[in-house]
Amino acid sequence: MKVGENGNGVASRWYPETLVKRLRSLACLGSSVTFEEGDAFQLIRRYVNQTDVAFFIDPPYTAGNGKRAGRRLYKHNELDHQALFALLSGASGLVLMTYDDCPEVIEMAADHGFAVERVPMKSTHHEKKFELLISNFGWNA
Numbered sequence: 001m002k003v004g005e006n007g008n009g010v011a012s013r014w015y016p017e018t019l020v021k022r023l024r025s026l027a028c029l030g031s032s033v034t035f036e037e038g039d040a041f042q043l044i045r046r047y048v049n050q051t052d053v054a055f056f057i058d059p060p061y062t063a064g065n066g067k068r069a070g071r072r073l074y075k076h077n078e079l080d081h082q083a084l085f086a087l088l089s090g091a092s093g094l095v096l097m098t099y100d101d102c103p104e105v106i107e108m109a110a111d112h113g114f115a116v117e118r119v120p121m122k123s124t125h126h127e128k129k130f131e132l133l134i135s136n137f138g139w140n141a
């Protein structure tokens, strides 16, 4: 985050005011929120069989053959997306993921039995784009 995209640091895409708001909200939650630094796969494996655990996962956008913004933005951008879908398809609790809208991701989601919803979002350059909400519960139930 210090370097960001093209050396722009936190001003790259992260909206400093939004970050401040989020950090303040987190501070209000105090000790009920804990942060763990490490490999998410290990953390997911620890809780994957618990029905009272919900996963929200926002992986780096590096899955498709398109622009792969995650590669530019994040130091830790190498991720086995197939393995992530496979692991989460066995989750006992609720799973919600956000991903970039590309055919490779839609196919992976379908292969692993997830529901996919395309939702509009505003990009940094204020273009209208879509991203994907991927879940194991769907929206029409």
Ligand SMILES: C[S@@+](CC[C@H](N)C(=O)[O-])C[C@H]1O[C@@H](n2cnc3c(N)ncnc32)[C@H](O)[C@@H]1O
Residues within 6 Å of the ligand: 038, 039, 040, 041, 058, 059, 060, 061, 074, 075, 076, 077, 078, 079
């Ligand atoms: C799209 S960003 C998440 C942004 C965050 N949701 C937010 O609103 O600020 C993806 C993050 O996943 C992290 N990441 C990549 N591989 C990981 C792994 N195996 N375990 C944990 N985090 C990982 C990257 O470092 C990056 O910060």
